[in-house]
Amino acid sequence: MVAIEDIRARARTLLESGEVRAVLGYQRGSAGTLAEPAFLTEPQQAASLVWDPTCIHNLALYLVNEKKRQRTQRSNDKRPLAVVAKGCDSRALVVLLQENHIDRSEVVILGVSCEGGGVIDPRKLTRALAGRAATTVAMDGADAIRVGTASGETTLPASELLADRCLECARAYPELYDTLYGDKAEGRSYSPRFAALNTVAEKPLDERRAYWNAHFERCIRCYACRAVCPMCYCDECVVDSTEFVVTPNTSADEKANRIRWIQRSPDASESAMYHLVRAMHLAGRCIDCAECERVCPVNIPVRLLNNVLEREALEAFEYVPGTDPGLPSLISSFRDGDPNDFVR
Amino acid sequence: MEAILQKDRLGQWVAQLSTRARVFAPAFVDDVWGYGPVETGAEVPLDHGNTTRPPKNFVFPQREVLYRFRVQDRHAPQITPTVPEPEPAVVFGVRPCDGRAMVRNDKVFTCGVVDPYYQARRDKVVFVGLACSAPPSPNCFCQSVGGSPHSEDGLDVLMTELEGRYHVKTLTARGLELLDAARSLFDDAGAADAGEVERAHAAARAYPQRTLASQEQVVDGLKRNFDSPKWAELARACIGCGACTYLCPSCHCFDINDEITGTSPLAGERVRTWDNCQFPDFTMHSSGHNPRDDTGSRLRQRVAHKLLYFVENHGIQQCTGCGRCITHCPVGIDIVRVTHEVAEV
Numbered sequence: 001m002v003a004i005e006d007i008r009a010r011a012r013t014l015l016e017s018g019e020v021r022a023v024l025g026y027q028r029g030s031a032g033t034l035a036e037p038a039f040l041t042e043p044q045q046a047a048s049l050v051w052d053p054t055c056i057h058n059l060a061l062y063l064v065n066e067k068k069r070q071r072t073q074r075s076n077d078k079r080p081l082a083v084v085a086k087g088c089d090s091r092a093l094v095v096l097l098q099e100n101h102i103d104r105s106e107v108v109i110l111g112v113s114c115e116g117g118g119v120i121d122p123r124k125l126t127r128a129l130a131g132r133a134a135t136t137v138a139m140d141g142a143d144a145i146r147v148g149t150a151s152g153e154t155t156l157p158a159s160e161l162l163a164d165r166c167l168e169c170a171r172a173y174p175e176l177y178d179t180l181y182g183d184k185a186e187g188r189s190y191s192p193r194f195a196a197l198n199t200v201a202e203k204p205l206d207e208r209r210a211y212w213n214a215h216f217e218r219c220i221r222c223y224a225c226r227a228v229c230p231m232c233y234c235d236e237c238v239v240d241s242t243e244f245v246v247t248p249n250t251s252a253d254e255k256a257n258r259i260r261w262i263q264r265s266p267d268a269s270e271s272a273m274y275h276l277v278r279a280m281h282l283a284g285r286c287i288d289c290a291e292c293e294r295v296c297p298v299n300i301p302v303r304l305l306n307n308v309l310e311r312e313a314l315e316a317f318e319y320v321p322g323t324d325p326g327l328p329s330l331i332s333s334f335r336d337g338d339p340n341d342f343v344r
Numbered sequence: 345m346e347a348i349l350q351k352d353r354l355g356q357w358v359a360q361l362s363t364r365a366r367v368f369a370p371a372f373v374d375d376v377w378g379y380g381p382v383e384t385g386a387e388v389p390l391d392h393g394n395t396t397r398p399p400k401n402f403v404f405p406q407r408e409v410l411y412r413f414r415v416q417d418r419h420a421p422q423i424t425p426t427v428p429e430p431e432p433a434v435v436f437g438v439r440p441c442d443g444r445a446m447v448r449n450d451k452v453f454t455c456g457v458v459d460p461y462y463q464a465r466r467d468k469v470v471f472v473g474l475a476c477s478a479p480p481s482p483n484c485f486c487q488s489v490g491g492s493p494h495s496e497d498g499l500d501v502l503m504t505e506l507e508g509r510y511h512v513k514t515l516t517a518r519g520l521e522l523l524d525a526a527r528s529l530f531d532d533a534g535a536a537d538a539g540e541v542e543r544a545h546a547a548a549r550a551y552p553q554r555t556l557a558s559q560e561q562v563v564d565g566l567k568r569n570f571d572s573p574k575w576a577e578l579a580r581a582c583i584g585c586g587a588c589t590y591l592c593p594s595c596h597c598f599d600i601n602d603e604i605t606g607t608s609p610l611a612g613e614r615v616r617t618w619d620n621c622q623f624p625d626f627t628m629h630s631s632g633h634n635p636r637d638d639t640g641s642r643l644r645q646r647v648a649h650k651l652l653y654f655v656e657n658h659g660i661q662q663c664t665g666c667g668r669c670i671t672h673c674p675v676g677i678d679i680v681r682v683t684h685e686v687a688e689v
Contacts, residue, residue, distance in 0.1 A: 029676035029678070030676070030678045030680070030681045031483065031670045031671065031673060031676035031677070031678045031681075032482060032483070032670075032671060032676070034676060036581060036675055036676035037581040037675055037676075039577075039580050039581070057674075057675060061583065062581075065583075069638070072637065072638065123375050127375070131393060133482045214374075215374070218374070218376075218378075220397070220406065220590045220591075221586075221590075222585050222586040222587045222590045222591075222620070223585050223586060223623075224583070224585035224586070224587050224674055226585075227583040227584045227585035227674075228583050228585065228674055240623055240624060240625040247630070247631070250630075260601075263601070263603050263615075264599060264601055264615075264617040265406075265407045265603065265615055265617055266406050266407060266617070267407070291674075294674070295583075295585065295587070295674035297376075297396055297587045297590075297591055297672045298374075298376050298378075298396065298397070299374050299375045299376045
């Protein structure tokens with residue numbers, strides 16, 4: 001059992017001693033059922049921390065964002081950030097460490113095991129409650145979730161409410177941590193790996209094309225999928241050019257000939273380009289936290305695009321991202337045994 | 345005029361209207377509520393909460409071609425105007441908050457200088473509203489921003505669901521035309537119906553909603569706290585996506601780009617697309633300076649535009665309390681809480 005009191009106590013100690021700049025965890029929000037990210041800087045705030053299956057966000061994102069923030073604010077505070085990390089979140093931290101985006105000294109990891117459970121898919125919850133709002137969501141053992149609503153409490157099978165990636169997750173515990181909360185529950189998953197992907201990947205090509213076209217047609221290009229991804233840390237993204245500086249000497253030709261890889265117009269073709277660029281940049285890096293899919297306001301199954309490349313990495317290179325910060329990353333390494341039949 | 349439509353005749357009314365206009369209604373596709381065309385003979389259930397995507401697309405689509413251009417042999421460019429000529433459309437199931445948002449969009453695009461692209465689409469679309477019998481979202485707060493579950497602003501017709509039937513009230517001449525197109529389907533509304541409508545509306549108003557402080561308090565509070573450190577604090581979790589404003593029924597900022605379709609001769613389209621104050625390049629100056637270079641100042645822009653600047657410019661709040669930006673924010677940023685905390689009300 002994860003005892004939230006233990007996490008709060010640790011957060012309080014870390015903040016009291018001043019050894020961390022802030023503690024990133026989860027607290028109750030005002031916007032709905034889901035917990036919201038919490039940035040705690042005072043010891044007494046530690047009491048607001050919560051832990052339940054609505055603690056969905058991958059807080060590794062904020063290590064990246066806070067790094068940018070510190071840079072723009074020219075902050076000299078070198079103390080680390082403490083972060084509450086589930087299994088998938090900790091794997092994101094491992095990738096960031098592998099890529100030297102962060103240093104191990106910059107983070108104190110409060111690892112929390114999902115203990116064979118996981119986090120909910122808010123859309124599944126809405127469906128299960130036929131639109132009623134949930135007030136509380138808690139694991140009831142590893143196989144059931146207790147949901148409270150204004151009209152009482154119901155218990156639903158975990159397999160009906162958990163996010164797809166949790167159903168497929170066989171390692172629902174932190175890979176890397178400074179302190180661990182809850183037990184490591186090994187080798188447990190409700191669905192086989194890539195189960196969701198297979199339902200789409202097995203369709204014939206023309207059906208798949210129609211499937212993705214319909215989804216991309218709907219994309220509003222809010223870029224929530226990019227913005228929420230801890231691995232999307234480029235200073236400048238192809239979709240918004242913030243570095244393109246126009247001076248009085250910039251000619252009309254230069255302005256006109258600036259390459260725009262992806263137009264702002266949200267049609268299926270431009271949006272497909274955006275989504276494929278995003279997915280390709282995550283090859284061998286995506287740890288399947290599936291935040292991209294959760295935050296999509298129009299429910300495009302973007303996780304599946306990442307899964308395709310994840311499967312490629314696994315099948316071609318036996319590579320699973322986020323397991324060991326000491327290993328080189330997939331893209332930056334070569335082994336004699338790697339398949340090379342595409343080199344001619 | 346007011347009339348009664350038995351529920352089982354809604355399909356016939358829609359079928360009748362389909363002969364003269366494209367008919368749209370809320371549709372639940374891939375777990376997302378949006379507006380979709382109604383196929384002939386299909387059901388129009390009208391039991392939706394509120395759509396994820398607001399009906400603003402009908403008048404202000406995410407992409408609008410302003411004109412086509414073509415440059416040949418160093419001559420002056422040839423310009424072909426592309427003001428849209430849409431088919432007439434009837435949109436069913438518009439919630440009152442979204443109707444009120446249309447009034448705000450009208451202010452921006454048609455008061456003073458008339459935007460011909462917006463006007464061309466606006467002229468051809470008729471909005472049939474549906475009064476809310478209960479708040480469709482836990483984040484509804486229409487009554488705090490001057491609206492109500494049965495507000496008529498911006499709508500052409502307002503339907504109120506009663507036992508087994510709809511009370512249908514026409515609000516504009518265009519709304520009346522929709523009824524006239526199928527008069528035989530409607531019964532006269534009697535005094536008993538009027539009483540029932542009043543009771544239904546009162547019951548809807550009595551449902552608890554989220555509450556936002558009064559317009560005066562908010563305006564005053566936001567003005568006083570323009571430089572509040574709270575903006576940065578409350579935006580710390582903001583991931584910088586554009587879901588809040590792209591889903592907003594009254595956000596209207598746009599960007600203009602040239603999209604090249606051919607190079608010899610040079611040809612292309614000048615295109616207007618939605619823009620988003622939450623994006624890093626929104627206020628990017630050509631010098632490289634960005635006056636709103638962090639999430640805190642961008643959150644301030646969004647909230648203050650809705651609840652302060654729009655009031656200063658047009659005398660009314662821009663926000664109509666639909667709650668979409670709260671519900672769909674990936675990290676739970678809540679315009680009501682943000683406003684209260686910053687404005688200290």
